[in-house]
Amino acid sequence: MSNLTLLGDQSVRYPTDYCPEILETFDNKHPGNDYFVKFNCPEFTSLCPITGQPDFATIYISYVPNIKMVESKSLKLYLFSFRNHGDYHEDCINIIMKDLIKLMDPKYIEVWGKFTPRGGISIDPYANYGKAGTNWQQIAMNRLANHDLYPEKIDNR
Amino acid sequence: MSNLTLLGDQSVRYPTDYCPEILETFDNKHPGNDYFVKFNCPEFTSLCPITGQPDFATIYISYVPNIKMVESKSLKLYLFSFRNHGDYHEDCINIIMKDLIKLMDPKYIEVWGKFTPRGGISIDPYANYGKAGTNWQQIAMNRLANHDLYPEKIDNR
Amino acid sequence: MSNLTLLGDQSVRYPTDYCPEILETFDNKHPGNDYFVKFNCPEFTSLCPITGQPDFATIYISYVPNIKMVESKSLKLYLFSFRNHGDYHEDCINIIMKDLIKLMDPKYIEVWGKFTPRGGISIDPYANYGKAGTNWQQIAMNRLANHDLYPEKIDNR
Amino acid sequence: MSNLTLLGDQSVRYPTDYCPEILETFDNKHPGNDYFVKFNCPEFTSLCPITGQPDFATIYISYVPNIKMVESKSLKLYLFSFRNHGDYHEDCINIIMKDLIKLMDPKYIEVWGKFTPRGGISIDPYANYGKAGTNWQQIAMNRLANHDLYPEKIDNR
Amino acid sequence: MSNLTLLGDQSVRYPTDYCPEILETFDNKHPGNDYFVKFNCPEFTSLCPITGQPDFATIYISYVPNIKMVESKSLKLYLFSFRNHGDYHEDCINIIMKDLIKLMDPKYIEVWGKFTPRGGISIDPYANYGKAGTNWQQIAMNRLANHDLYPEKIDNR
Amino acid sequence: MSNLTLLGDQSVRYPTDYCPEILETFDNKHPGNDYFVKFNCPEFTSLCPITGQPDFATIYISYVPNIKMVESKSLKLYLFSFRNHGDYHEDCINIIMKDLIKLMDPKYIEVWGKFTPRGGISIDPYANYGKAGTNWQQIAMNRLANHDLYPEKIDNR
Amino acid sequence: MSNLTLLGDQSVRYPTDYCPEILETFDNKHPGNDYFVKFNCPEFTSLCPITGQPDFATIYISYVPNIKMVESKSLKLYLFSFRNHGDYHEDCINIIMKDLIKLMDPKYIEVWGKFTPRGGISIDPYANYGKAGTNWQQIAMNRLANHDLYPEKIDNR
Amino acid sequence: MSNLTLLGDQSVRYPTDYCPEILETFDNKHPGNDYFVKFNCPEFTSLCPITGQPDFATIYISYVPNIKMVESKSLKLYLFSFRNHGDYHEDCINIIMKDLIKLMDPKYIEVWGKFTPRGGISIDPYANYGKAGTNWQQIAMNRLANHDLYPEKIDNR
Amino acid sequence: MSNLTLLGDQSVRYPTDYCPEILETFDNKHPGNDYFVKFNCPEFTSLCPITGQPDFATIYISYVPNIKMVESKSLKLYLFSFRNHGDYHEDCINIIMKDLIKLMDPKYIEVWGKFTPRGGISIDPYANYGKAGTNWQQIAMNRLANHDLYPEKIDNR
Amino acid sequence: MSNLTLLGDQSVRYPTDYCPEILETFDNKHPGNDYFVKFNCPEFTSLCPITGQPDFATIYISYVPNIKMVESKSLKLYLFSFRNHGDYHEDCINIIMKDLIKLMDPKYIEVWGKFTPRGGISIDPYANYGKAGTNWQQIAMNRLANHDLYPEKIDNR
Ligand SMILES: [Ca+2]
Ligand SMILES: [Ca+2]
Ligand SMILES: [Ca+2]
Ligand SMILES: [Ca+2]
Ligand SMILES: [Ca+2]
Ligand SMILES: [Ca+2]
Ligand SMILES: [Ca+2]
Ligand SMILES: [Ca+2]
Ligand SMILES: [Ca+2]
């Protein structure tokens, strides 16, 4: 794990804008069996590109590793880099997914953002991906087809 | 996004009756991958067409964009336009779905309304749609077939 | 909707015993797309046919309309008519389902009763039906086969 | 306990109208220390005296016994006797309290009814009483003065 | 109760603007003991006086009757009359309290509004009142002094 | 229903040890349509066969009746008969299922026990069965294959 | 702690009937400051003295130690000794409190039982005690006077 | 209300650092009766002054107005101004309280921050204030003395 | 069951480091029907291999026994052996699964760890396995493909 | 804050046994107003001094600072130092309180531990303290006298 530069390094600075290059990986030690890893990220915030007002979301990232895995402290810093960056809800979710696909080349990944309301309405984008040439390509389509049949109860309080 | 006229325009007036023409769209920037967008709308109210008494609902709208996407502030104003409009629960849900299909031509859409009770009984209509010529037509049937196997606990309090 | 006699009629009397003939219908205005309507009925009560003691349940009725739909105020009066009527839990649920099938000839219907406990045990019957000659016949079997894989937590408090 | 006629008697009939005389008592075996007994009664139902439609409530009865205590099976039958009886919410609660005071002459008693909504509004009456000549008279006033500073969240679902 | 004109009258029209004169009373049948009556009103909506956008709240009204009590159907119509009326959150709550004091001359009353958020912040005004010359004047001050020591958890979802 | 000996018989004694012969049946009155009946049994207790300490569980029994159905009061007495009987968690669940299969010859049955923890770990066995020669044999395998994909949150408090 | 005979002794047998003499104590190591110790006991069961049917409760015991404290394993065995013992709900709670007062001579103790329903009603007795000659005698009266102003929501499910 | 410059002004920019001067007031229209106004602010974020990592909190602000009241949109912008500002949890809460006292000169105010955990521990500061020369000075002391007797359950998930 | 050495043996010592050899088995007494056994283990803790700080998780283990079953007290000691052992979240879960496969040769097994957050993000790994040559190999793939479509709500509190 | 040695120092080692000397303080910057600081610590674990088995608790520490305040990272390390240390539940809570009193000399402090069950019973000790010569001495007695009138619902799951 000599390629990990962030974990255990106290002097690392937080990035000041969107910064995908801060993401780091380590090797999957269990390549013999497919398995899931989920990150629960309730501390996501970005800015509205039109009004500049802050947006807040909980983001759930779930993936099946291939050879590389994302290191969690670098993921924290990457998500932090949206803090003063302006993007729409749907774009944030798709961008996060694409950056992690590019980084890890995972077998499968999904990203679900659950934002707080503006004007009485909240928006929850969900995107997923399965690697071509694996059975996860079809699984991704199936998971999308069965996405969120039971929307959680929302009352804005 | 030059076609967006409502977001960031403070002078917009709230419509006084049912008003589908207020809906606006913007372009899907991620056409390469199907994904879901959900709107949680707990502040819906309309009038009973017979008695004139107000009805209240939380409405969940979930769709897979095609080329166009509905702009959320225009959606807010559109839903507001039912405020002094009279229609039955089932009709509200079907009308909302059909207006959004006409607006966006989405790959998939579903609308679920959860109303407050009258006379001790509450009514929750659910409608969905998949675009002909895409795999979402069959998915829509499958989602309908598997709709709400676990009804939420309701005790009217 | 000239055939609706109960909605908006203040002088209607509550029936004093089981009374399926009080049920009324109106026409489905959206026959072009299959959709679900659910009634949440937490105020159901009947009598035990042996001991005469009252039974209480929340009843969930969910159906896909065909040509006719049940009017909700008549449904309220119909369910009220079990108030002083004695029947077992399983029978109440099956009778309600069969009366509504006879009334509406729906594409699909399901009825789930969740009763309060007697002697420390509560009973929850569930019945469903899909119209022969439609794809809802097979869907009904599938829904029954997948019924309630996650029983809700019950502790009698 | 030879004065208990209902507990363990299977042949008892349910009363057909309001019936305070069915209430029975037994002797407090712990007169040396004041203590509370609470009855949770979620299966209460009566009729609206104007429209005849059924009302439903959960009733909480809490008291400090003096010499006599109410037997719980007779309490069940007494509450059942409201089933086909018409009275307003506030009256039901005050009547139940007064009947139990007359029956038991308790040191303290309180009755709280939480009804299901009609027309979007639910009503929760609360009455209490402390026996004159005991410190419970002042306690009753204090409990009333501090009643329900934290109303439970209600959304009619 | 011959002075009640709304309950059981199907032809009553919903008022089109703020309308305190629609409130009706009936006599307290239990003047011998102070007691509480609470109304849970989760279906309140008004308009923002500046932007015209709809506001939504659950309103809890709790009072100790004196000689007169507010009739619940008239209360429903009164609250409905804010639907197309513009007022700030704090004003709505104080106005409702003052109208009910004027109507009923109660011993005690409190009104708590819990609104949905705008711009990520929600506002919950609470006002109360105790009749001069009764012990409820001091109790009102005590209840205000102890108001809401445990704010409910809010996350805007 | 002349074969029911327990319901309505006050003099029945509680068995003092494991007692499957106490189970009674009645005839299914709705043999024309398959349906589910679920028993929620939160008051189950047995003894550990090694240490003699008490075990507690909530047991969920769900079945599709064939010709015979288990009478609920006899089920209560049967479950009571484990009270002073020693058996492991997994054995209790399998034995209950097998006794009910022998009694009713159901089309389908499943039994799920959720025990309280010992040494910081709790054990939840689940067994099911589908009658050979019916489509419920395959359904049983499918239900087992999809069992409990969403384990409930447990924190031992 | 040489007087503890049960903790760490695997060979101890469970008592077969009500058995207060099994209770053991150890010395309070913090006599300089009054403090509370609470036992949460959700696995209590006894028998109805009339019908022999099992009763179930969660019992909360909270006390302020004086010189002696009850050892928790002996408390477990003591509570187990009600398993095949018949007593009314109110009596169980008062007996447990009195046995622990006799054992420990505490400054303060309270015992609250929350039983599962029989016939649709559940009973929750609460008793407390403050040692004469200490300020806990008055505190006990105050705690009783303020007992359970917010009854938990009960729906028997 | 001519002194309100932010509400309804779409062109306002979000401040880039701590900015108490952005706060605005309007006049209390109900000075005749003391009442509470609570702001629920779940979207607060600041930076750790040592490590630069983001902190997140829900902040509850509750006050009794005197002559001036804080305008909610200016409060939103003020809280936003902590976004890129570094301060400890305890300091943020005290500073917010002091800024609002300076702005409004309220009769009473309290501020409670509930932060997300760092290193497995979360910190919740609470400060309050009562205006000298009013009865709210003593009430503030009483509220502090009774603060948070029932800490909410926290498990970091 | 003569091969069980830990259950009922008070003198067993807790292991001081990772110790899979402590695991013991007993024979499956119900080999005729496949069934599930789930262990809920909310008291898992290990050390971070880089920083040495403690990690905490709830671990859910669910399996379908073949010939041998894991004895629960030995499982407790095995999980305890991670207490002072350093391993990453993903590795702990995969190691536990592989140790149990090696021990029991089960038809199916899955292990899900839900850890508390570090730096605002929590990680939940999930691995599963189906025995080659049985239908559980395909079921394992299906369960993985359908894993966690509904992530639980996480807010780090 | 030059006396803080732990915050921001990555090389600090976790202590291997009970270690109160690791605690550090910083100065209270708001000595002008009394206020509360609460630490939520759900990751506490120690060992049973008799059996060596691990105990788990959530510990809530709440205090009113005087001149010095405990630094949160040092608190984390201090609580960690119980990990391989043996002490009874009541002793852990009293020791933590006394160590923090010695460290900070606070105006007020309370410590509440909520442990997971052993043998079906869980134990929750609560201790508090008010500084002599301040009004917090009396407040401490009052808070103890009013401790936990509403025990949380516990079912060991
Ligand atoms: Ca709600
Ligand atoms: Ca909510
Ligand atoms: Ca509810
Ligand atoms: Ca409800
Ligand atoms: Ca429950
Ligand atoms: Ca509700
Ligand atoms: Ca919420
Ligand atoms: Ca739990
Ligand atoms: Ca319940």
Ligand SMILES: [Ca+2]
């Ligand atoms: Ca319940």
Ligand SMILES: [Ca+2]
């Ligand atoms: Ca939590």
Ligand SMILES: [Ca+2]
């Ligand atoms: Ca949590």
Ligand SMILES: [Ca+2]
């Ligand atoms: Ca949470």
Ligand SMILES: [Ca+2]
């Ligand atoms: Ca939350």
Ligand SMILES: [Ca+2]
């Ligand atoms: Ca629990």
Ligand SMILES: [Ca+2]
């Ligand atoms: Ca629990």
